Amino acid sequence: MKYELVIGLETHVELNTKSKIFCSCGGHSAANEPNDCVCPACSGMPGMLPVMNKRVVELAVTAGLMLNCEISRYTTFDKKNYYYPDLPCAYQITQLNHPICTNGLVTLKTSEGTSEVRIKQIHMEEDAGKLVHVGKASLVDFNRTSVPLIEIVTQPDFHSAEEVLVYLNKLKTMFRSGGISECEEGAMRCDVNISVRPEGSEEFGVRSEIKNMASFEAIERAIRYEYQRHVDALEFETEELVQETRRFDDATGKTFAMRNKETEADYRYFPDANLMPIIIDDEWLEQIKAAKPVEIDEKADNYRAAGISEKEIGVLIQNHNASKLLDDVVAKGCDAKNAAGWILTDCAGIMRKNGKLIGDLEMSSDDLAAIIKMVESGDVNRMSGRKILTAVIEEGVDPVVYCKENGLDSKVDASVIESVMDRVFSENAQAIADYKSGKVKAKQALFGACMRELKNTADTAVIKEILEKKLEEI
Amino acid sequence: MNNYVVKLSDNGNIAVDDTILVKDAQSAAGSRILEGFKPLFSAEAVTRLEKAGYIMAGKTQVGEFGLDLVGEFSYYGTQEGTLTCAAANVVACGEVKAALGVDMNGATRRGAALAGVDFLKPTYGTVSRYGIISCAASGEQLGVYAPNVEGVKEVMSVIAGHDEKDGTSLKDASYTYVTDEAVSGKKVCIIKELLAKADEEVVAKVNAYADKLRASGVTVEEISWDMVDVANTAWQMLMTAETCNNVSRYDGVKYGHRAEQYKNIDELYVNSRTEGFNFLTKATILYGSDVLSKNRYDDCFGKSLKVRRVVAESFAKLMESYDAVLTPVCSKSAYEAYEIEDAFKTVFEESAFTAVANLIGVPALVSGGVQLMGKAFAESTLLSLAGSIERAGE
Numbered sequence: 033m034k035y036e037l038v039i040g041l042e043t044h045v046e047l048n049t050k051s052k053i054f055c056s057c058g059g060h061s062a063a064n065e066p067n068d069c070v071c072p073a074c075s076g077m078p079g080m081l082p083v084m085n086k087r088v089v090e091l092a093v094t095a096g097l098m099l100n101c102e103i104s105r106y107t108t109f110d111k112k113n114y115y116y117p118d119l120p121c122a123y124q125i126t127q128l129n130h131p132i133c134t135n136g137l138v139t140l141k142t143s144e145g146t147s148e149v150r151i152k153q154i155h156m157e158e159d160a161g162k163l164v165h166v167g168k169a170s171l172v173d174f175n176r177t178s179v180p181l182i183e184i185v186t187q188p189d190f191h192s193a194e195e196v197l198v199y200l201n202k203l204k205t206m207f208r209s210g211g212i213s214e215c216e217e218g219a220m221r222c223d224v225n226i227s228v229r230p231e232g233s234e235e236f237g238v239r240s241e242i243k244n245m246a247s248f249e250a251i252e253r254a255i256r257y258e259y260q261r262h263v264d265a266l267e268f269e270t271e272e273l274v275q276e277t278r279r280f281d282d283a284t285g286k287t288f289a290m291r292n293k294e295t296e297a298d299y300r301y302f303p304d305a306n307l308m309p310i311i312i313d314d315e316w317l318e319q320i321k322a323a324k325p326v327e328i329d330e331k332a333d334n335y336r337a338a339g340i341s342e343k344e345i346g347v348l349i350q351n352h353n354a355s356k357l358l359d360d361v362v363a364k365g366c367d368a369k370n371a372a373g374w375i376l377t378d379c380a381g382i383m384r385k386n387g388k389l390i391g392d393l394e395m396s397s398d399d400l401a402a403i404i405k406m407v408e409s410g411d412v413n414r415m416s417g418r419k420i421l422t423a424v425i426e427e428g429v430d431p432v433v434y435c436k437e438n439g440l441d442s443k444v445d446a447s448v449i450e451s452v453m454d455r456v457f458s459e460n461a462q463a464i465a466d467y468k469s470g471k472v473k474a475k476q477a478l479f480g481a482c483m484r485e486l487k488n489t490a491d492t493a494v495i496k497e498i499l500e501k502k503l504e505e506i
Numbered sequence: 507m508n509n510y511v512v513k514l515s516d517n518g519n520i521a522v523d524d525t526i527l528v529k530d531a532q533s534a535a536g537s538r539i540l541e542g543f544k545p546l547f548s549a550e551a552v553t554r555l556e557k558a559g560y561i562m563a564g565k566t567q568v569g570e571f572g573l574d575l576v577g578e579f580s581y582y583g584t585q586e587g588t589l590t591c592a593a594a595n596v597v598a599c600g601e602v603k604a605a606l607g608v609d610m611n612g613a614t615r616r617g618a619a620l621a622g623v624d625f626l627k628p629t630y631g632t633v634s635r636y637g638i639i640s641c642a643a644s645g646e647q648l649g650v651y652a653p654n655v656e657g658v659k660e661v662m663s664v665i666a667g668h669d670e671k672d673g674t675s676l677k678d679a680s681y682t683y684v685t686d687e688a689v690s691g692k693k694v695c696i697i698k699e700l701l702a703k704a705d706e707e708v709v710a711k712v713n714a715y716a717d718k719l720r721a722s723g724v725t726v727e728e729i730s731w732d733m734v735d736v737a738n739t740a741w742q743m744l745m746t747a748e749t750c751n752n753v754s755r756y757d758g759v760k761y762g763h764r765a766e767q768y769k770n771i772d773e774l775y776v777n778s779r780t781e782g783f784n785f786l787t788k789a790t791i792l793y794g795s796d797v798l799s800k801n802r803y804d805d806c807f808g809k810s811l812k813v814r815r816v817v818a819e820s821f822a823k824l825m826e827s828y829d830a831v832l833t834p835v836c837s838k839s840a841y842e843a844y845e846i847e848d849a850f851k852t853v854f855e856e857s858a859f860t861a862v863a864n865l866i867g868v869p870a871l872v873s874g875g876v877q878l879m880g881k882a883f884a885e886s887t888l889l890s891l892a893g894s895i896e897r898a899g900e
Contacts, residue, residue, distance in 0.1 A: 073544055074754045078529045078535075079545060079637040081672050111751055113798070115775060122754035170771075172759070300798035302747060302807055305644035307673050 034231040035263050039190035039224060039255065044181050046159065046219035047091045048211055048352075050431065053123065053158050053180035054082030066164070066173040074178040076120025081306050086178040089132065089290070089310060092156050093320045095182055095212050096133030099151050105312050107132045109156075110306040113434055117172050118161035126157035126183075128301045140198045143171045149199060150187040151332055157181050188236070193255040196224070200248055210325040211352035214391065219252035221246050226255065229261035237262065242280050242287055243368065254280040258287055331355065336366035344376050353391045354380075361396030366404045374404055378418055382425050399424050402431045413492045416440040449482070449490055449498050457502065467503060475503065513849055519563035520555055520661070521596045521605035523578075523614075525572050526648065527637040528562055535639040536570045536580035539756040541763045549637025550672070551606055551665040558664045563602050566593040570784045571641050571753065572610045575853055576617040578784055579753050579846055589841040591617020597651045598623050601853050604653075604661045608638050609870075610646040611745055611853065612835075612860030613747030618651055618872040619835035621646040624892065625660045626652045629882045630867030631676035633662075641749040643674070645741065645864035655873065655893040659683045662885070681883075687890035690723030692829040694878075694891070700732040703858055704834040712834055715743035715876045715895065719832070722894045726832065731824060733817045735856060740813035741852055741861035744795045749787075750794030756782065789850040827882040830891055835859055835877045 051058060055073035063069045064196050093103055108129040112198070136151030161177040164172050184203070204220065207213040213220070222245045227237035231504035240258060245251050258278075262269045276292040328349050337343045348355040354375055361371045379400075380390040403424070407417040412435060420440060423429045435441060457464060460481060466474035482495055527533045527545040534540035552562060568575045576591040578584060593605040594617040606612035609627040618625030627649040638648055648665070652658045667680040696716060701709055716726040758764040758778025765777030783791070797806040824831070837856060844852065863870035863879055870879045875894035880888050 076760065077531075077545070078540070078639040078755070079547070079549065081636055081640075081674075083671060083673050090708065113751060115754070115757065117759050117771060119758075120755060120760060122588075122757060123751055300751075300795065300800075300803075302751070302798055302803070305674070305748065305812075306640075321790045 033267065035228050035259075035266065036231045037191050037193075037255075037259050038188045038227045038229060038236060039196060040188035041184075041186045041190065041196065041199070042223040042225070043184045043200070044159075044221045044223075045095075045203070045207060045213045045215065047088055047182060048213050048242055049085060049087045049091065049180055051085055051087075051157070052178040053085050053088050054178055056058070057079075057178070059179050061461050063175040066171070066175065070174045070177075074120070075174050076122075077250055077448070082125060082304075084307060084310065085180065088156055088325075089312070089474065090320050091180075091212050091320060092132045092154060092182050093312065093317070094210060094324050095184070095207065096136065096154050097321065097324055098206050098212075099133070099136035099138055099154070099184070099208060101133035101136035101151055101154060103312060103317060104130060104132050104134065105317075106130060106309055107156075107312070108309045109307045113300045116160070116172075117170065118163050118177070120161065120177055124158060124160065125304055125307070127155035127327045129303070131155035136465060138202065140195055142189045142192070142194050142198050142204065144192070144194075147189075147191075147195060149189040149195070152185045154182050154184050154185050156181060188227075193252045193259075196255060197248055197252060200251070205328060205350065209328050209331065209349045209355070211356070217291065222251055224251060224255065224258075226258050226262070228259060228266065230266075237266070239275055240273075240287070241277045243277055243290065245280055247282075250280055250282055253285055254287060257285060261287070267499060286388060335368070335372070337373075338362075340369055340372045344372050347376055347390075348372070350390055353393060357393070357395065357397055357400065361401040361404060364397060364401040365472040366401050367408070370408070371400075371404055374400065374421070378421055379425065382422050386426065391423070395425060399431050406431070406435065410491050410493070412440055413490065415492075416489065439487070445499065446494060449486065450502075452485045453482055453495075453502055464506065468506065475499070478503075516719050519602040520567045521563055521593055521651075522549075523553060523572075523593050523605065523607040524565045524568045525608040525610075525639045526552065526606055527555055527607055527639070528565065531562075531565060533565070533639065534582070534762075535572070536568045536577070536582060536783065537756075537784070537787065538581040539753075539758075539763050539779065540639070541581070543762045545637070547637065549606075549648070549664045550634035550669045552637065554665050555606075555661070558605075560664070566596060566605060566607075568592070568607075569613060571639070571749065571790075572608055572613050572751070573641075573790055573853065574613060574849055575687045575856060576613055576620060578841075578843065579784055579849060581784065584843075586843050589620070589843060591621060593651050594618045594621035594625070597621070597653060600653070605651040606661075606665075607649055607651060608646055609649045609860075609864070610642050610749070611741075611864065612649070612857045614649060615860050615870065615872045615877065616836050616856065619875045619877070620840065622660050622875060623651055623653055624655060625649055625865055625872045625888075626662065626885065626889070627870045628662065628666060628885060629719075629869045630673055632666045632678075632681055632883075634672045634675050635667075636669055636671040636675075641752050642745040642864070643748055643752065643799040644744060645867065647864075647867075654896050655685045655871075655889045658871075659685050659889060660721035681885075683889060684886045685889045685893035686710070687886055688699075689719075689891055689894045691725075691761045692723075692728070692887070692891065693725045693827065694719055694830045694832050695727050695729045695824070695828045696832045697731045697734065698728055699731060700729050700833045701728075703734075703837055703855075705745050705838045707839050708834045708837065711839070712832060712876050715874055716832060717896065718895045719821050719891065722898070724891065727828075729824075731847050733820050733862070736813050737817045737865050738854070738858045738861040740817070741865040742793075742857070743810040744814070745864070746794035747797045747807050748794070750791045750798070753783070753787065753791065758782070786849040786853075814865050817862065821862065821866055821868065822881065825884075829880065829887050830884070831879040833859055833877045833879065835872050835875065839875075 055069050057069045060070045108130040111123040113123045131153040133154035138149045140147050140422050159176050159179040161174040204215045224242045227239040229237040242254050278287040279290050280287050362368045406412040420431050423434050463474045463477050525535045526549045529548040567580050569579045578589045597605050598621040633648045650658050650661045669675045757775050763782040768774040867887045871888040878888045
C-alpha cells in the first residue's frame with residue numbers, strides 16, 4: 033500500500049527587537065554573561081507588571097502581512113501555567129483566544145511543482161530562560177526569558193520533507209530580509225506534527241509531535257525517520273501508534289517518546305488581566321503596511337535594474353541592515369551600484385577586520401552618503417574616502433570634520449601637483465629610463481611616488497592626467 | 507459614633523501594608539514563602555508619597571496574601587480573641603496620618619469598619635498596581651486608610667493617576683477629589699439582600715447611617731438587587747484562579763523560603779511551598795487550580811467572566827437611578843479568633859458585602875462602619891456623602 037505523509041508545523045521565531053516583550057531589558061543577544069539582561073520583571077519578582085513592547089506587535093503584524101494573513105484588530109494575551117525553573121513566573125504569557133494573525137497562505141516551489149500551505153495563525157509570546165547543568169548543580173540563566181517570539185502555526189498541509197524545508201528556508205529569507213528576525217542558530221525552532229495515512233484516505237492517522245528542533249538538517253532526518261516508523265507500524269504492525277510528544281536524538285537519528293496524550297499537562301490557560309487588549313486601528317495598520325519592506329523578488333529586481341551584481345543582491349536580500357542602508361543612501365542621492373560597493377566591500381571589510389559582521393553595522397545613512405558624495409564629486413579621492421569611512425565606523429567621528437582635520441581634501445592645486453611631480457621625476461631617473469625602454473610598470477611606480485609625496489590627498493584622476501602629459505613630454 | 511480619638515497631627519507619617527513593596531524593607535505579604543524578601547524598588551504609590559514629602563513610617567501586618575478576614579492569619583503572628591486589622595489600628599490611634607492597603611477580597615474594608623476608620627477602594631485603574639504583591643490582578647486595587655474623608659482625599663490626590671509601568675493604569679494623569687459636594691437631593695439605595703446577611707446590630711448601624719443621610723436631605727430607599735450572590739461567587743472564582751496563578755512564582759528557586767530537604771526539583775517545589783504557604787492559601791490554590799482546569803474552565807472561570815459583565819451592566823443600570831449604594835461591610839460588629847481550616851468558607855461568606863466592588867472595579871468607601879459604593883469615578887460623591895455625616899458628628 034502507498035502512504036501519504038501529513039505534516040503541520042509550529043515555528044517559533046525570535047523577533048529582532050531592541051528590548052524584551054514586556055520590559056526594557058535588552059534581548060539576550062545583547063548579553064555577554066549569564067543573567068546580564070535581567071530585571072525584576074523578567075525574573076518574576078513580585079510587584080512588577082508586564083508592559084507591552086509596541087514594536088513586537090508591529091513586527092508580528094508585518095510577518096502576518098508577508099504570509100498573507102488576516103490581521104486581528106483586537107488581540108489579547110493569555111497565561112499558560114507550568115512549573116519549570118527557567119520559567120520565573122511559573123507561567124508563560126502567550127496568545128490562545130485572540131491571536132494577532134489568522135488565515136494566511138504561502139506558496140512553495142519544490143522539485144514537484146508548486147504547492148500551497150495554509151497558515152492557521154500567528155501568535156506573540158515570551159521565550160523562557162535557559163538551564164545550565166554543571167556537575168550535579170543546575171544553574172538558571174534568565175537572559176532569554178521574555179525575549180519576544182512569534183509562533184507560526186500551519187494547517188497540516190505539508191506532504192514531504194522537501195516542502196517543509198522549502199517553507200522554512202522561505203520564512204528565513206523573508207524574515208531576514210524584512211528585519212523581522214535574524215533567524216540565527218537557535219532563533220528559529222520548530223515543533224513538527226506528523227502523521228501518515230493510506231494514500232487517498234481523508235482521515236488523519238495517529239499524530240506524533242516532535243518537539244523543539246532548531247536545525248533544518250535535524251528536522252529533515254526526523255521527518256524521514258518518523259515517516260518510516262509510522263509506515264512500519266501500519267504495514268507490519270511493528271508497534272501500536274499512540275498520540276504522543278517525541279524528542280529527536282541527533283546522535284542516533286531516532287525519535288523517542290516523551291509523554292503521551294493521557295499524561296499531557298493541563299496548562300490551565302486563562303486571560304492575562306495585567307495586559308489590556310490591544311486594538312489595532314486603521315491608522316496603525318496603515319502605518320505598519322507602509323513600513324512593510326518590499327517583497328524579496330521585487331527588491332531583487334530593483335537592485336538588478338540598478339546594475340548591482342547577482343552576488344551582491346544575494347547578500348542584500350539576506351541582510352536587512354545592509355539593504356536598508358543602501359536604500360537610504362540611494363534615497364539621499366547616491367548611485368545605487370556605487371553605494372552597494374561601498375557597503376558590501378568597504379563597510380563589510382572594515383567590520384570584518386574588527387571581527388564583526390555587516391549586520392552589526394550601526395552607521396547613519398547621512399554619514400555614508402556624505403562620504404560617497406565627497407568621492408563622487410572628486411572632493412576626496414577613493415583611498416581617502418575609505419580612510420574616512422574607517423574612522424567613522426571605528427571611532428564614530430564626523431566624516432566632514434575628520435576630512436578637514438586630516439587634510440584629506442583632494443582639492444590640491446594642479447601647479448602644486450606639477451611641482452611635486454617635477455621633483456619626483458628628478459629623484460627617480462632610473463624609473464624614467466625604464467619607462468623609456470618600454471617597461472610600463474615604471475609608470476605605476478612614479479604614480480605611487482607622487483601619491484606618497486602628496487600624502488594620498490590629491491584627486492587621482494588629475495595626478496594621472498598630469499603624469500601622462502609629463503611622460504609624453506619626455 | 508467613632509470609638510477612637512482622632513489625633514490629626516500634621517506629621518506626614520504613612521503606614522504601608524505588607525502586601526505593598528517598600529524598597530529594601532522586607533515585604534512578605536504575611537507569608538513564610540516570602541520570608542526575607544527585600545524588594546529592589548518601591549510601589550509607585552509609595553514613591554509618589556515620598557516625593558511629595560510623606561514619610562513611610564513602617565509596614566503593617568496583613569494576613570497571608572490578604573486572603574483572610576482582617577489579617578488574622580499571618581505567618582508573623584496569629585491573633586487571639588477579637589480580631590483586628592493592623593493598618594486600621596495604627597490609623598485609628600493616630601500613630602500615622604494614613605495607611606496604604608491592597609483591597610483584594612475585602613480584608614482592608616472589613617478592617618477599617620471594625621476599627622471605625624475610613625478606607626477607600628478606588629475605581630480600578632486609577633491607582634498604579636506597580637509594586638503590590640499581586641494576587642487577583644483583575645480586581646485588586648491599592649486604597650487608603652485614613653481617620654476621615656479629608657485624609658483619604660489628601661493621600662488619593664497624591665497617588666492616583668496614570669503610571670506607564672502598569673498596563674492596567676488608566677490614561678488620566680491625575681484625579682481631583684472633593685469631599686464637599688452638595689448632598690441634599692442625592693439618592694442612595696440600600697440592598698435588601700445584603701442587609702439580610704448581617705446581624706441586628708449591623709442592620710441597626712446601617713439604618714442609623716441612613717437616617718443621618720436623610721437628615722442631610724438625601725433620599726434613602728431599600729431596594730432588591732439579585733446580583734449579590736452571583737457576584738460574590740464569580741469574584742471568588744476569578745480571585746482564587748488569579749491568586750493560584752500569581753503565587754505559583756513562589757517556588758523556592760529564586761527568593762524567599764526554600765525547604766532545607768529536597769532531592770530534586772519537584773521536591774524543592776513541593777517542600778518549599780508546603781512549608782511556605784498556610785492552609786488558607788493552599789485552599790485558595792486548590793480551588794483556583796480546579797476552576798482553571800480544562801474540564802471546569804467553561805462552567806467556572808469562563809462563566810465568571812460573563813457574570814462580571816452582566817453584574818457590571820446591572821449595577822450601571824442601578825446607578826442611573828441612584829448616586830450610591832449603602833451596605834454593611836461585615837455581617838457582625840466584631841470577629842472572634844477561629845480555626846484556619848474554617849477560613850476559606852468564612853471569608854467567602856463575609857465577602858458577599860465587598861466582592862461587587864472588586865468584581866466590577868467600582869469605588870467603595872468605608873466610613874462610620876458602613877460601606878458606600880458608587881459608579882466608576884464617583885469617589886467624590888462617596889466622599890461627600892460620608893463627609894457630610896463625619897462633619898455633622900464633630
